[in-house]
Amino acid sequence: MKINIFWLLNLQLFFCYTHGTDCRKEPKCEVTRVHKMKAANCYDRQFKSFPKCLTGDVEVIDLTFNRIRKVSRADLSKFSYLKFLYLADNLLSKLDGDVFDDLTSLTTLDLSLNALNKVPPSVFQLPSLKSLYIGQNWNINIVDALEVSRPIQSPLTQIDISQTTDEENYSNFPDFGILPFLVVLNITGNFYFSIRPALFMGLCNLQKLINDNVTTEFEDACDCWKINNWLTLRKIKFTPFTCNVPQAKCLENDFKEDDLQIYNQCSETFKHIQKTNLIIKSSIGVGVGVIVILFLIGIFLFWRRRNKRRSHLQNRKKSVPNEYTLCDN
Ligand SMILES: *[C@@H]1O[C@H](CO)[C@@H](O)[C@H](O)[C@H]1NC(C)=O
Ligand SMILES: *[C@@H]1O[C@H](CO)[C@@H](O)[C@H](O)[C@H]1NC(C)=O
Ligand SMILES: *[C@@H]1O[C@H](CO)[C@@H](O)[C@H](O)[C@H]1NC(C)=O
Numbered sequence: 001m002k003i004n005i006f007w008l009l010n011l012q013l014f015f016c017y018t019h020g021t022d023c024r025k026e027p028k029c030e031v032t033r034v035h036k037m038k039a040a041n042c043y044d045r046q047f048k049s050f051p052k053c054l055t056g057d058v059e060v061i062d063l064t065f066n067r068i069r070k071v072s073r074a075d076l077s078k079f080s081y082l083k084f085l086y087l088a089d090n091l092l093s094k095l096d097g098d099v100f101d102d103l104t105s106l107t108t109l110d111l112s113l114n115a116l117n118k119v120p121p122s123v124f125q126l127p128s129l130k131s132l133y134i135g136q137n138w139n140i141n142i143v144d145a146l147e148v149s150r151p152i153q154s155p156l157t158q159i160d161i162s163q164t165t166d167e168e169n170y171s172n173f174p175d176f177g178i179l180p181f182l183v184v185l186n187i188t189g190n191f192y193f194s195i196r197p198a199l200f201m202g203l204c205n206l207q208k209l210i211n212d213n214v215t216t217e218f219e220d221a222c223d224c225w226k227i228n229n230w231l232t233l234r235k236i237k238f239t240p241f242t243c244n245v246p247q248a249k250c251l252e253n254d255f256k257e258d259d260l261q262i263y264n265q266c267s268e269t270f271k272h273i274q275k276t277n278l279i280i281k282s283s284i285g286v287g288v289g290v291i292v293i294l295f296l297i298g299i300f301l302f303w304r305r306r307n308k309r310r311s312h313l314q315n316r317k318k319s320v321p322n323e324y325t326l327c328d329n
Helices: 002-016 121-125 142-149 223-233 257-328
Strands: 030-034 037-041 060-062 084-086 108-110 131-133 158-160 184-186 208-210
Touching (some): 121 142
Parallel strands (some): 108 131, 131 158, 158 184, 184 208
Antiparallel strands (some): 030 037
């Protein structure tokens, strides 16, 4: 009896402590199902560090509005199924370059409203990342991070870099290179030295540019019209940039061949990936079809053999009395 109680106590201690953390003292997250995913709702729980007591199978972690100052790779490495990580509105000021490297399933990362001055470049290589929110981190250096991460491998469809520069610290417009899947880009409230038309050419499927209150200069004053014209031509929703030269002065100004080349390259990449996906999907379809047909043939053969055997047996039964009659004679 004594041993049993001792065991229970030990067991309880085992479950309460994870990596030396007393999980009874850590703030509690509410674990629920959201769209069939296991989700940890840790919104506004006064977390000061990344939770240590969540189980490794959660797919959503919402840590918005806490007081977390640091997140390390070791904090995240066990979450191999994590798809959504919300860390907005915390006190993050620095992240290691490899902090997110183990999150191969991650599709959405929200780091907005922190005090980050660097984006870990490896974020742009996460194999499943579709939505990246890093807005409202004043003076976060996106330009340099992109310099070492291009070409971007992540299949990004949404990027928010709103309010990341300020009046006292203009930046260049970030060069994302070729992002064939990007649909929405939020640059609200930013201050740029210059934006070149080429920087939009690699975003060949862009549908929405959210550029309210953007202040920008241009290397060539006519670039302003070129960008407005290009975005209009591509049917992208945006607020036209205010140009300092009359459009009449820029009429002779066509898009540069090199810039259009970037657009073509982006479209080709997009088509190529679509085609590859289609081939993979149809191969899977054909594979499944073949398996179904083989299965049906198998059933048919089995059924035929059984019927044959049955009729064989019946024939034998019928022929037996005949033999007897033969003997009787
Ligand atoms: C301006 O922004 C850059 C990065 O974009 C940063 O390194 C620098 O510290 C900022 N300067 C000020 C005065 O905030
Ligand atoms: C774009 O960014 C601004 C500023 O952060 C934000 O208020 C707005 O909701 C964002 N728009 C979209 C569509 O995400
Ligand atoms: C743009 O800036 C003005 C003045 O700072 C502000 O009142 C307005 O709400 C801003 N608009 C957006 C969409 O952020």
